[in-house]
Amino acid sequence: MDSSGDSELCDFCRLPIPDDPITMGRDSTVYEFCTEACRDAMVESDRAFTEYHGFRRIRTGVSGLDSFLPQGFPRNSFVLLANDEGARDDALRAELVWRALERDEPAAVVTFTEPPISVVEGFLSLDWNVLPYLESGQLHIVDCFTYRMDDRDRERMFERMDEWNRHIYDITKSVTQTVRDPSDVSELHNKLDNCLEALSMSDCGVVVVDSLTEFGTLVQPVQAYNFVKDIRADVCKGRFVPIFAGATLTAEEGDFPHDLGYAVDGIVDMQVNGNIVEDTLIKRIRIRKMNGVLAIPEWVAYEFTAGKGLVTFDPIAEMSDTYEGGERESDEDGESDESARREASSENADSGEDGDREESHVQTDQ
Template identity: 85%
Template sequence: MTDTDGAEPDDPDARTDTDSSDTDAPSLGASVSDESNRCDFCRLPCPTDPVTLERESSVYEFCTEACRDAMVESDRVFTEYHGFRRILNRRLWLGQVPPAGVPRNSFVLLANDEGSRDDALRAELVWRALERDEPAAVVTFTEPAISVVEGFLSLDWNVLPYLESGQLHIVDCFTYRMDDRDRERMFERMDEWNRHIYGITERVTRTVRDPTDVIELHNKLDNCLEGLEMSDCGVVVIDSLTEFGTLVQPVQAYNFVKDVRADVCKGRFVPVFAGATFTSEEDTFPHDLGYAVDGIVDMQVNGSIVEDTLIKRIRIRKMNGVLAIPEWVAYEFTGATDSSPSTRWPR
């Protein structure tokens, strides 16, 4: 799943493969190193005179003796620099802005207005991960698991094979509101199609008995990621920190976000994208989390640009570690018109 290694030392391709994120437009103050000056093991630039090694008539260059020794002991080398990996998908808007993609160890807040369809953006983030053959986990506070799946299907993204294979999991923090009798009634009221979806989804859904118990919530999420073997791959989306904030005390809410960022983003190198709907109290959780998260994406519904029309706009306000120009871009989500469903972004 992860591409942490890829070419044998004697393979000439090992000296030419590069990460596209390393060769995109450079930021101010940075220089793009020539490929010939990169370490033949870790793929980082060599800022000083390289350490050399001659092997089978080929001369290899390394940034450190440690890299040279590691190559001698290993049968493979890195084909790209992996110390600061990014999500880079040109079909996804977040893969175009910033141009270098989103760092994999990021906790990103999707700060949105009502009606901005942030649910569709979260769905696309998951879908693109599945397309890359990576696992994904959805944490839902605002709707049951079956509704999450229906949201994908409404965009023509058939996630049923990924649910069946176990590549997509759902952490259910919604149905705690229903007792056993209510759940039975819900199932009885389903038509054949919804029962079919429910049967597929149930096997990969982890239900949190009490989401107000932050320890249980964190453990269920951790168990989910362990089951998916999610490390340096995949994506986690949380539908609503705003709803989560209504369930627990503010201190618990802040600590949960910080703990997830530390454990999942920094510890596992798995990005988390969490929705947060704007309220009138902008100085309260989760809208005052700017200092504690790595990225903030603003999704706005603006009625002042075109008369009698609401325009959806998106921008990256903050993204640590990469160049991001905070420009507003108009957008809309539509269903697929061919066999390759995608979100329609203006060019």
């Protein structure tokens, strides 16, 4: 019987036993349980839990998020990435996928605003080579973009591709689920489900959606809300797979999807702020909400660097360092200028004395 502090823990589920324990003896060892169900499960199972798992918490792998989620985040979460234009939420979604792939977990990208080739190019531009993961089938794409083109347009697009893009297309096509009509929420839901089944995605992996804002333009608001609630129930709560969905802020902040706060488990704000440093737009990120764990809702400035992903920094300190460095250079330049002026003055003085001597010599000769 293990214990943690003053609390005795159930020998099966590892939760504290609040009342008199239910005991069971086996091979001269007495086991204690919090419920009869745990005792019976212990009899039927060949092993016990080594710790309480609950809704398993994981790390995103994105340093700028994890530092403000000291307990991680529950795997069964639907997280809204609410962003301003120019906040580079596409790079954040790419990093969330890349970190999952690095953990040897599967990932799925649902794209409304870009064709699959552009999605892949987005990873490559950040120095994250996802081609091996596409070839192995660890990364899949649900294509909700190319429905905009008819068969003739698709043929024309393929003819216009250069050799490199055709190479990416060949690697990507086998792991792409194409949605013929994204406004048909039933088809969209089925294609996403097929994708997750192909990846055997349960209690592992991650799903990212590039734009709920774009999706909201394709369907009626009631359909949009119901779709988000349905995939949250099916994917996040049913499969224990987190979803990170982007949503660009617009002037009408009361419309879908910006009033989804009550229906999602987490909200990450990505802001472009022009009031921190004069004449400069600074990107800032914070975790506004994350159910079930401690979240520190503090704004932090960030930028994306190829190979590293999201990097945080202090813009005021950066500007101070730059300003102080400029002052030092200015002082050094000033000292150099003053020294040059002194040298020039000295040379002029010497030149004047020589001239006086020459003039005096001439007068004497006369």
